[in-house]
Amino acid sequence: MEETDRAIVAALTADGRLSYTDLAEKVGLSVSAVHQRVRRLEQRGVIKGYAARVSFEALDLPLTAFVAIRPFDPSQPDDAPERLAHLPEIDSCYSVAGEDFYLLLVRVAGPADLERVLQEIRTAANVTTRTTVVLSTPYENRPPKISAEQPNRARSRAPEERAGSSAG
Amino acid sequence: MEETDRAIVAALTADGRLSYTDLAEKVGLSVSAVHQRVRRLEQRGVIKGYAARVSFEALDLPLTAFVAIRPFDPSQPDDAPERLAHLPEIDSCYSVAGEDFYLLLVRVAGPADLERVLQEIRTAANVTTRTTVVLSTPYENRPPKISAEQPNRARSRAPEERAGSSAG
DNA sequence: TGTGAAATGTACAGGGT
DNA sequence: ACCCTGTACATTTCACA
Numbered sequence: 001m002e003e004t005d006r007a008i009v010a011a012l013t014a015d016g017r018l019s020y021t022d023l024a025e026k027v028g029l030s031v032s033a034v035h036q037r038v039r040r041l042e043q044r045g046v047i048k049g050y051a052a053r054v055s056f057e058a059l060d061l062p063l064t065a066f067v068a069i070r071p072f073d074p075s076q077p078d079d080a081p082e083r084l085a086h087l088p089e090i091d092s093c094y095s096v097a098g099e100d101f102y103l104l105l106v107r108v109a110g111p112a113d114l115e116r117v118l119q120e121i122r123t124a125a126n127v128t129t130r131t132t133v134v135l136s137t138p139y140e141n142r143p144p145k146i147s148a149e150q151p152n153r154a155r156s157r158a159p160e161e162r163a164g165s166s167a168g
Numbered sequence: 169m170e171e172t173d174r175a176i177v178a179a180l181t182a183d184g185r186l187s188y189t190d191l192a193e194k195v196g197l198s199v200s201a202v203h204q205r206v207r208r209l210e211q212r213g214v215i216k217g218y219a220a221r222v223s224f225e226a227l228d229l230p231l232t233a234f235v236a237i238r239p240f241d242p243s244q245p246d247d248a249p250e251r252l253a254h255l256p257e258i259d260s261c262y263s264v265a266g267e268d269f270y271l272l273l274v275r276v277a278g279p280a281d282l283e284r285v286l287q288e289i290r291t292a293a294n295v296t297t298r299t300t301v302v303l304s305t306p307y308e309n310r311p312p313k314i315s316a317e318q319p320n321r322a323r324s325r326a327p328e329e330r331a332g333s334s335a336g
Numbered sequence: 337t338g339t340g341a342a343a344t345g346t347a348c349a350g351g352g353t
Numbered sequence: 354a355c356c357c358t359g360t361a362c363a364t365t366t367c368a369c370a
């Protein structure tokens with residue numbers, strides 16, 4: 001991916017409602033060119049969508065917790081993510097290496113709700129849970145790094161290097 | 169917060185680029201009214217901003233990991249979040265209950281990068297690390313629940329209930 | 337809530353590398 | 354052939370009453 005595309009993605013992760021006018025100014029392109037590139041990035045799946053970042057406290061979801069789960073019976077087929085997908089309190093589901101099978105991020109209104117959700121998780125996926133309560137969130141979902149494309153020395157080499165071998 | 173506001177927030181978490189026209193249609197209000205409400209939600213901090221949802225694989229950040237940290241010397245002042253904030257590989261930082269002090273979510277290009285970031289975390293915050301590699305992500309950052317405001321039985325009770333008991 | 341002017345989004349056709 | 358540019362029109366934003 002080109003550097004201009006990376007600049008566009010970086011700008012849109014920081015502010016997803018940037019106008020094409022501002023975006024064009026930021027990356028030094030015309031409005032039409034930026035518009036085309038954004039559409040291409042969306043089609044290619046690099047940009048998967050847009051979302052409002054909200055205050056979970058204001059939405060009456062002040063309690064966040066990580067829930068590590070592992071199957072009660074490891075011989076059964078492992079389809080926990082699908083079995084749990086219907087629970088709206090689950091924000092994210094990660095399949096992880098290590099002792100646990102999955103790590104869930106859940107957001108609830110309070111301890112009573114957490115207890116209920118944990119029970120629902122256990123019965124829905126037939127798993128045991130180990131819960132870590134989040135006390136505060138210094139920062140979350142920051143814009144990603146987006147470095148300049150790493151040189152990838154295997155495919156494109158500097159001209160001086162090319163002299164040695166044939167292959168073309 | 170009113171139900172209409174909740175509907176607005178729910179719609180914008182699902183699609184942050186919804187036009188006010190579409191938004192007004194969804195919640196059954198005039199365009200101007202929706203526009204005003206969104207501005208108020210933004211001012212009140214309920215809506216903190218907007219962001220593009222991106223494919224981290226496409227951005228050359230295919231490796232995600234959770235890094236639990238605890239201080240090497242627990243008697244020192246605990247300012248790990250500030251000390252680590254400059255590392256762009258850290259997506260999120262949660263202060264947690266339990267054995268560990270913080271749980272970090274990091275995104276990197278590969279194992280070599282992860283090793284480098286772990287070393288930087290240890291030296292920058294004077295902590296030990298315990299890392300859990302993410303193998304896959306069935307889902308992540310789903311739109312939150314956004315229920316209709318819960319009745320809050322302590323303050324407003326149904327008429328039938330009021331007869332029987334005193335003081336809860 | 338409705339109106340209207342200004343800004344923006346979007347498609348189209350032309351031109352440069 | 355691809356990508357950038359500029360113009361022209363539909364839509365949206367946003368302040369005001």
